Amino acid sequence: MLSPLVELLTPKQSSFDVESDLKIFQERCTAIIACDCCVSIPDNPLGHLHFTAIEVLSYLVAGLNPDRLLIHLNTFHRKSDLDAILEQASRMGIKRLLCVSGDGGSRLPKLEPADLNLSGNTVTSVELLQYINAHYPDRFTCGVAFNPYEPWQHEMDKLRRKIEAGARFVVTQPVMDNNAHVQSLSEYQLPVWVGAWMSKRIDIFYQCIGREPAAGSAGFDPYRVLKLIRDFYPAYGLYLAMVGFKTDWCGMVRETQKKKEYNP
16 A cells, blocks of 8 residues: 655745744655655745755654655756755665756746757756756656646656656646546556645645636535545555645544555
């Protein structure tokens, strides 16, 4: 059984009280791990400036099992910073990376092909994977994202290139139903975590995927959808995005995991 992944953002660099935010971050890390889940830490989500996972984890240090961590790494870094992150992650015993192209902006530097001794026009998650696997062999297990809302053939072609570059697991964008494109990922015989949107702010989800809200979405119930996802994808792991930590998210996850055991 694949342990659920629970997304947890690091403090923003614009935080007015970093010390308090770090304390909350550590408390939530502890709660996620206590729920038999793994902590998944995005890298400047949606182009917003956050402290990096390595910066925060290096500060906290105590009590965090590296086997329970998944670090996202995108292409919006200077080459020197990218290498520093990878070296520090390796020293900390962190093995799992989610390589994504990422969202950037004018304040974020971006890797250029020349930085990686490439001749192409841009650096995507494919090139990032190739670089990590070539220059840090056997140190990391790298995964990739899958977006079922992109044109089908285009996204599948990208996924094949990612797998050829060394991807060893897949995390999907959140889904709301039995998505044929997500189901088809089983053909690749890689571990798959299917995304579950855990916030009632479903409007943010639709903004992220660039679509208009579906009819009836105003009454969105994330826990009802979580149960449906477990029924639709019994062989996949769960990836919980936008978790509300003031709710009993852990109890619901444990219920769905028990249900999976009885209905493999």
